Amino acid sequence: MQLPSDLRAAIETVTGRSSLPALRDAAAAVSARYRGKARVDAAIKSEVEARAYLGARFPATYAAAHEVLAQTARVRGDFTPRNLLDIGAGPGTVALAALAVWPEIGTISLLEPNPYLRRAGQVIFEALGLAGRVQWIEKPVQSAELPEADIVTAGYMMNEIIRDDEIEALTAKIWQATRGLLVMIEPGTPEGNAIILRIRAVLLQQGAQMVAPCPHRAECPLIGTPAWCHFSTRVERSKLHRSLKDGAVLGYEDEKFSYVALGRVAAGLPAHRVIGYPAGAKIVLLQLCNEDGTASTAQIAKSHPQYKTCRKLDWGDALDEAL
Numbered sequence: 001m002q003l004p005s006d007l008r009a010a011i012e013t014v015t016g017r018s019s020l021p022a023l024r025d026a027a028a029a030v031s032a033r034y035r036g037k038a039r040v041d042a043a044i045k046s047e048v049e050a051r052a053y054l055g056a057r058f059p060a061t062y063a064a065a066h067e068v069l070a071q072t073a074r075v076r077g078d079f080t081p082r083n084l085l086d087i088g089a090g091p092g093t094v095a096l097a098a099l100a101v102w103p104e105i106g107t108i109s110l111l112e113p114n115p116y117l118r119r120a121g122q123v124i125f126e127a128l129g130l131a132g133r134v135q136w137i138e139k140p141v142q143s144a145e146l147p148e149a150d151i152v153t154a155g156y157m158m159n160e161i162i163r164d165d166e167i168e169a170l171t172a173k174i175w176q177a178t179r180g181l182l183v184m185i186e187p188g189t190p191e192g193n194a195i196i197l198r199i200r201a202v203l204l205q206q207g208a209q210m211v212a213p214c215p216h217r218a219e220c221p222l223i224g225t226p227a228w229c230h231f232s233t234r235v236e237r238s239k240l241h242r243s244l245k246d247g248a249v250l251g252y253e254d255e256k257f258s259y260v261a262l263g264r265v266a267a268g269l270p271a272h273r274v275i276g277y278p279a280g281a282k283i284v285l286l287q288l289c290n291e292d293g294t295a296s297t298a299q300i301a302k303s304h305p306q307y308k309t310c311r312k313l314d315w316g317d318a319l320d321e322a323l
């Protein structure tokens, strides 16, 4: 995907306030702190680092959020949120993706303790003419009183919670604020997926209804296998994005993510979810998670009644009818 042009322009309004060499240094410093150091020193420490985050990371996390929310909206076509709470909002990435999927969202609460990311986000929402709909909450999720919202989101946030043993309690707190849907996204690594599995377990135990990506509420069938549940989305790299990423020669980036979406009411789940890149042409090979809680590889020959539908499926897509 390519970011909407008005959003790209808004980002350039912010990133253009620092020189390219300063943005490059800041992007390198942030990515060195992130590399292999989950939970340590991940915070953005200056305005220029926040701008570098916008250039180097925002496009990919926006694309992942957009894909997650579009898949969620596909399962819950009846859902029309009027307000949103985004936790660990950064510059408002997930909220902006949510507005693209559900333009009917009227009021937006963005919980973000980091002042530099908040400031960058404020400039973006102003540039997009959306500032009047946004309320910023400046506290960390642990101490904040969370306003209730129809949809609550958190993108790439739990892996920054310093105390790992807080994840279950924070998930329960966030669910309390959720009137309709809760959507949590983490990096598409084994560690990110492990956090998603913990969030999923807490919420199912609290009576939440599965929406996506799982077509069932049983235990994840990939547990105990070398695979883990994650997805991928391709985002076009802008010139700035390329120049901030060391050695980035490709015009696009594939962002891997894990996620879970659960709701207050039961959803009509699909029969299957595609959990890897489809392969083959005459015979389509699909890695699937199934409604009976199993994972399998399906071989769909040209003679299969659903062959045409299956040929068009991508990693992450759902298939409503059982194969």
Ligand SMILES: C[S@@+](CC[C@H](N)C(=O)[O-])C[C@H]1O[C@@H](n2cnc3c(N)ncnc32)[C@H](O)[C@@H]1O
Binding pocket: 058, 061, 062, 087, 088, 089, 090, 091, 092, 093, 094, 111, 112, 113, 114, 117, 139, 140, 141, 142, 154, 155, 156, 157, 160, 161
């Ligand atoms: C990797 S950034 C993701 C930002 C945004 N959600 C996105 O997807 O681009 C993680 C965010 O979580 C925020 N964060 C870290 N600890 C937090 C806490 N205890 N409460 C709320 N937010 C927190 C950080 O300030 C940062 O904005």
